[in-house]
Amino acid sequence: xxxxxxxxxxxxxxxxxxxxxxxxxxxxxxxxxxxxxxxxxxxxxxxxxxxxxxxxxxxxxxxxxxxxxxxxxxxxxxxxxxxxxxxxxxxxxxxxxxxxxxxxxxxxxxxxxxxxxxxxxxxxxxxxxxxxxxxxxxxxxxxxxxxxxxxxxxxxxxxxxxxxxxxxxxxxxxxxxxxxxxxxxxxxxxxxxxxxxxxxxxxxxxxxxxxxxxxxxxxxxxxxxxxxxxxxxxxxxxxxxxxxxxxxxxxxxxxxxxxxxxxxxxxxxxxxxxxxxxxxxxxxxxxxxxxxxxxxxxxxxxxxxxxxxxxxxxxxxxxxxxxxxxxxxxxxxxxxxxxxxxxxxxxxxxxxxxxxxxxxxxxxxxxxxxxxxxxxxxxxxxxxxxxxxxxxxxxxxxxxxxxxxxxxxxxxxxxxxxxxxxxxxxxxxxxxxxxxxxxxxxxxxxxxxxxxxxxxxxxxxxxxxxxxxxxxxxxxxxxxxxxxxxxxxxxxxxxxxxxxxxxxxxxxxxxxxxxxxxxxxxxxxxxxxxxxxxxxxxxxxxxxxxxxxxxxxxxxxxxxxxxxxxxxxxxxxxxxxxxxxxxxxxxxxxxxxxxxxxxxxxxxxxxxxxxxxxxxxxxxxxxxxxxxxxxxxxxxxxxxxxxxxxxxxxxxxxxxxxxxxxxxxxxxxxxxxxxxxxxxxxxxxxxxxxxxxxxxxxxxxxxxxxxxxxxxxxxxxxxxxxxxxxxxxxxxxxxxxxxxxxxxxxxxxxxxxxxxxxxxxxxxxxxxxxxxxxxxxxxxxxxxxxxxxxxxxxxxxxxxxxxxxxxxxxxxxxxxxxxxxxxxxxx
Numbered sequence: 063x064x065x066x067x068x069x070x071x072x073x074x075x076x077x078x079x080x081x082x083x084x085x086x087x088x089x090x091x092x093x094x095x096x097x098x099x100x101x102x103x104x105x106x107x108x109x110x111x112x113x114x115x116x117x118x119x120x121x122x123x124x125x126x127x128x129x130x131x132x133x134x135x136x137x138x139x140x141x142x143x144x145x146x147x148x149x150x151x152x153x154x155x156x157x158x159x160x161x162x163x164x165x166x167x168x169x170x171x172x173x174x175x176x177x178x179x180x181x182x183x184x185x186x187x188x189x190x191x192x193x194x195x196x197x198x199x200x201x202x203x204x205x206x207x208x209x210x211x212x213x214x215x216x217x218x219x220x221x222x223x224x225x226x227x228x229x230x231x232x233x234x235x236x237x238x239x240x241x242x243x244x245x246x247x248x249x250x251x252x253x254x255x256x257x258x259x260x261x262x263x264x265x266x267x268x269x270x271x272x273x274x275x276x277x278x279x280x281x282x283x284x285x286x287x288x289x290x291x292x293x294x295x296x297x298x299x300x301x302x303x304x305x306x307x308x309x310x311x312x313x314x315x316x317x318x319x320x321x322x323x324x325x326x327x328x329x330x331x332x333x334x335x336x337x338x339x340x341x342x343x344x345x346x347x348x349x350x351x352x353x354x355x356x357x358x359x360x361x362x363x364x365x366x367x368x369x370x371x372x373x374x375x376x377x378x379x380x381x382x383x384x385x386x387x388x389x390x391x392x393x394x395x396x397x398x399x400x401x402x403x404x405x406x407x408x409x410x411x412x413x414x415x416x417x418x419x420x421x422x423x424x425x426x427x428x429x430x431x432x433x434x435x436x437x438x439x440x441x442x443x444x445x446x447x448x449x450x451x452x453x454x455x456x457x458x459x460x461x462x463x464x465x466x467x468x469x470x471x472x473x474x475x476x477x478x479x480x481x482x483x484x485x486x487x488x489x490x491x492x493x494x495x496x497x498x499x500x501x502x503x504x505x506x507x508x509x510x511x512x513x514x515x516x517x518x519x520x521x522x523x524x525x526x527x528x529x530x531x532x533x534x535x536x537x538x539x540x541x542x543x544x545x546x547x548x549x550x551x552x553x554x555x556x557x558x559x560x561x562x563x564x565x566x567x568x569x570x571x572x573x574x575x576x577x578x579x580x581x582x583x584x585x586x587x588x589x590x591x592x593x594x595x596x597x598x599x600x601x602x603x604x605x606x607x608x609x610x611x612x613x614x615x616x617x618x619x620x621x622x623x624x625x626x627x628x629x630x631x632x633x634x635x636x637x638x639x640x641x642x643x644x645x646x647x648x649x650x651x652x653x654x655x656x657x658x659x660x661x662x663x664x665x666x667x668x669x670x671x672x673x674x675x676x677x678x679x680x681x682x683x684x685x686x687x688x689x690x691x692x693x694x695x696x697x698x699x700x701x702x703x704x705x706x707x708x709x710x711x712x713x714x715x716x717x718x719x720x721x722x723x724x725x726x727x728x729x730x731x732x733x734x735x736x737x738x739x740x741x742x743x744x745x746x747x748x749x750x751x752x753x754x755x756x757x758x759x760x761x762x763x764x765x766x767x768x769x770x771x772x773x774x775x776x777x778x779x780x781x782x783x784x785x786x787x788x789x790x791x792x793x794x795x796x797x798x799x800x801x802x803x804x805x806x807x808x809x810x811x812x813x814x815x816x817x818x819x820x821x822x823x824x825x826x827x828x829x830x831x832x833x834x835x836x837x838x839x840x841x842x843x844x845x846x847x848x849x850x851x852x853x854x855x856x857x858x859x860x861x862x863x864x865x866x867x868x869x870x871x872x873x874x875x876x877x878x879x880x881x882x883x884x885x886x887x888x889x
Contacts, residue, residue: 225295319344406430749791773840782827797823
């Protein structure tokens, strides 16, 4: 008799729904199904199990020798149910043999097959490999209905995320001819067409137009022909998040009671959806009276000024929380207390009255005691020595706790370049009982040594190869310890750089520099020593050869300042350059020596929060580079033997975090070059060259400033009536930049961001022609990739908005231009 007939018998006679009921082919005492009878189990046997352990199955059944059961009854039905609930059996039959009041039970089982292999069809290899990480299938796993359903759901969810809402999954089984009781699954996927959102409409909105509400949905967008870079796919999870963003928007505009009454996603066609959202906006609320309670250190008026919310302002819970707890654009109430040591400070804004459209707030303040820093710990620095990190930390044991010092320390550690700036952890551990706080800084080290191997075309000198090595965390202290060479001694924060450029006989350039950032180890006084040598030869006719050698050395001493604030720094640099000219004309010098001794003083301030991708902060530098005033000391001094000049440069940069990882960077740059006497003329040295990527075109005049102006040829922007200055460069320049940056990848191995820019600048050959409002403009887009092993790589496409400067050679009809940047930021 089949399983289903026996199930019907059990339902009729025993009153329970199960699987197989017992069969009684051999029995000495007949079973009367109309009269239930008590039996004592004489034995339980499992048959048909090939891979499953019988002892384990008997324990699952829950019936053992000596137990008393009623037949017919629920005992055997429950045993069968327990077996079925395991999901590992395809069929169960129960046979019974009775001897007096003893009953012997035999459970004959048919096991479900196991998975030997599964294959995908209907999709490409890439999607198949991606799905293998999603589906719950493993070789040897029992193939149950639950496993098959989970597999279908995993595949369906995968395609739902990619906007394939019509995906169909068909799973078929066939026996594996090589393995017993095993099956091969063929999973056929028909993903169908990608479904796009045709339209999004709103119902019930009166305060804001549909267009403005659609903008609040960040990931749920309509399909429009002009939205080339905007995805219009439907993703259920992102749609739910966007609905919350919509309510958040209403809340920021004072509609704190706004709700989404209903929403529906409906089909317009097989590949198009429509979304309808019904909102109840409620009324708009305003602040009325704001009172303070529990504050003793600062009075009500001062706290209200810091809060910056006036009576009649639109009620905005998010803005209120920002001004109370953390305001990246300025000071907040919490910072006011926590920067003065009140780590245990707490403030709770309570709505004490809501009347009409007005809300009264009471700010309940708990100031608590001042906290003293007890202990500082550092974790994660496997390579960098502790003292290199500790000397940058501004939160010292014994000092009062300060939130600003904590954030400033994070910025200082990020500026070192040794750690991933996105993962620097700040973890204050307060101890309210003792009034102290322990602070743990956690860092993740990243490779920061750089190797450069490149080749390029250096203008008139031809092909140029470059080999460079920069060790940014070098240690001279460990040089004589062979166990520290892995492969070079590191960890003390010193910088060693070696660079070689050459194209063979006609151009060679060598440079070496070393920086100790903490001279003496007690104060942040940096010492930099650099040497360089350049050889340039020009083949001439009849064996004549022109030659220019440049030898130079520089010593720089920098220090941090505490006034006007501790973001300021000052640097002094003394440099010597010697030009040895043979059969080559440089500004009137054909043969002989020319010397340049100059002192550069730089005053700067930097408060940017991340050196790789700044989101907020500013920086500026004012530098003055000057030689001794030879013309004022002696009228007979040869101006070609000792170069005379004074050069003034100003650079400013400001970062504004617009939203998320979108940042606006504005920059301004100025440079001016002059002599001490009006009778002296400026030579070809120390001039400004504007245009292109700002990398320089192989010119080896030390001190020449190369300034980028994208959209124009390298070094070719010079506004001068004197044609000879088109190659020599200008003596005054200015440049302005507006640049929007969007972070794409914060990965420390390759930080990537895109940008769009507008910039304008000009370079002037004389002060008589200087006009700061006469600018050459350009616009474009680009990308930057910062790789720790190679430094900065950049790609820009710029569109020139103005005609070429007068006298500058070039294709006037060519306005678009690509630029490649390596190893430096554009000034």
